[in-house]
Amino acid sequence: MNEQNSNDTPPPNDAAPATDPAAAAPATSTPATVKAPRSQRGAVRRPALILTAVVVITVGIGAFLYWMLVSSNYEDTDDAYVGGRVVSITPQTTGTVVAIGADETDTVSAGQMLIRLDPADAHIDLLQREAQLAQAVRETRALYSNNDVLQANVSLREAELERAKDDLQRRNSVRESGAVSDEEIRHAELSVSTAKAALASAREQLLSNRSFTSGTTVAAHPNVLAAAARVRESYLAMRRNEIVAPINGQIARRNVQVGQRVSPGTSLLALVPMENLWVDANFKEVQLENIRIGQPVKVIADVYGKHAEYHGRVIGVGAGTGSAFALLPAQNATGNWIKVVQRVPVRIALDPKELHDHPLRVGLSIRATVDVRDRSGAVVSAHNDASPDNQTNVFDSGEKEADALVARIIASNGAGGSVPANVAAGTPSYPQGSTARSPAAAAGNPASVANASVVNASVAARPVTALPVASTGAVSAAR
Numbered sequence: 001m002n003e004q005n006s007n008d009t010p011p012p013n014d015a016a017p018a019t020d021p022a023a024a025a026p027a028t029s030t031p032a033t034v035k036a037p038r039s040q041r042g043a044v045r046r047p048a049l050i051l052t053a054v055v056v057i058t059v060g061i062g063a064f065l066y067w068m069l070v071s072s073n074y075e076d077t078d079d080a081y082v083g084g085r086v087v088s089i090t091p092q093t094t095g096t097v098v099a100i101g102a103d104e105t106d107t108v109s110a111g112q113m114l115i116r117l118d119p120a121d122a123h124i125d126l127l128q129r130e131a132q133l134a135q136a137v138r139e140t141r142a143l144y145s146n147n148d149v150l151q152a153n154v155s156l157r158e159a160e161l162e163r164a165k166d167d168l169q170r171r172n173s174v175r176e177s178g179a180v181s182d183e184e185i186r187h188a189e190l191s192v193s194t195a196k197a198a199l200a201s202a203r204e205q206l207l208s209n210r211s212f213t214s215g216t217t218v219a220a221h222p223n224v225l226a227a228a229a230r231v232r233e234s235y236l237a238m239r240r241n242e243i244v245a246p247i248n249g250q251i252a253r254r255n256v257q258v259g260q261r262v263s264p265g266t267s268l269l270a271l272v273p274m275e276n277l278w279v280d281a282n283f284k285e286v287q288l289e290n291i292r293i294g295q296p297v298k299v300i301a302d303v304y305g306k307h308a309e310y311h312g313r314v315i316g317v318g319a320g321t322g323s324a325f326a327l328l329p330a331q332n333a334t335g336n337w338i339k340v341v342q343r344v345p346v347r348i349a350l351d352p353k354e355l356h357d358h359p360l361r362v363g364l365s366i367r368a369t370v371d372v373r374d375r376s377g378a379v380v381s382a383h384n385d386a387s388p389d390n391q392t393n394v395f396d397s398g399e400k401e402a403d404a405l406v407a408r409i410i411a412s413n414g415a416g417g418s419v420p421a422n423v424a425a426g427t428p429s430y431p432q433g434s435t436a437r438s439p440a441a442a443a444g445n446p447a448s449v450a451n452a453s454v455v456n457a458s459v460a461a462r463p464v465t466a467l468p469v470a471s472t473g474a475v476s477a478a479r
Contacts (some may be wrong), residue, residue: 075291076369079343080281082301084362085389089114089249089269092240093122097260104254108245108271111394115268117241117258126234128228130409140218150206157202161195168192219410231409232402239377241400246392249273261349273389277360278350279312281368282322282343291317292377295370297348300359302365308358310350314370316381318345342368346370 003141095117102108169189171180218224255268260270284293291314321342323330348368350360358375
């Protein structure tokens, strides 16, 4: 049994040869396989790093050159919007709207009727003032006539005084002979005193009346001028019942309806002159260093994209940042302070021809790029010439027509000159341009026909008299 156990137990030296050669091979070959790939990867990375460095340096140099040659010569922003004037149309007198001659989005011309108010009350007031002027002219003429009457009265009193003196002298010459009594002489002396007093009174009346007429004429008399001023006031109030467009533009924000009672200061319409728009570009404060007045600007509107490019110029830089003129300006002296880059509005004028070819609207988004290479312009803008939208002459004719009406009334009440046919017939004097017309025809919009008031059609249809321009000085000279 012991021999069998010893024969079954393997010898110690036989365990090593029993090991698998394949399992031992990787342990002896692992160091050789790791060192070889590291050297190969190092050889491959070195050219790649050099190439990357060359590319980065090249891109950096290119970016620097682009900034030096291109980007530094331009300042751009997309915080820009189209701006324009918004003219608020308000009445100058109180009245009821009887017709509207233009609707929202309509384009109107300067002088075109926009709104007509009921002229009945103003017409009655004008007739009263015309009558008062006519009465003032006749009363003034009576003052001038009284000068002649009072002068004749002075001559009469002078003659009576001379006669009383002669009577007293005759009686004194025969007084010594006893032909006349002392009582008769006393009566003659009293007659002389009475005649002197009457002459003095007549002269004072003449001087008093001449104080109202000296150094002036009927047409230039203060009473006539005061009455004429009231006529002009009523005439202008009558004329202002027709509200006209002060400038060319497009109607926006209509806030009035037919039959509405309006008063001075009430906003009825808004009028925007579409031919004189500009761009307000809000540049950052760090972008203003090289911006000058007169520099060219390339403008692109989002509404047209790159299909339409506008060319403008800088005409002004704002006097302060947007936050400085805000309704609630920032209070940086209180609480925690965080610096925020401020923006300043820069106004850019657009080419009128390009604006006509591609119309813009107020408030549209814009991208503006300013060419700042020419820095010879001023930093602060000087006074710009007034644009056509800053003045109007559509109201100039009202005063001339009122002067013509005053001159006609003065002439027809005794100051000379022919009386116009409409005055002799009693036709009301309506302001020029108040002839009834279709509001739709005036506005070019058939939909505006509904704005006309049928109830007041007879008032608006009264005839219009074109008054010639006359001067009160010519009437004065005629006298």
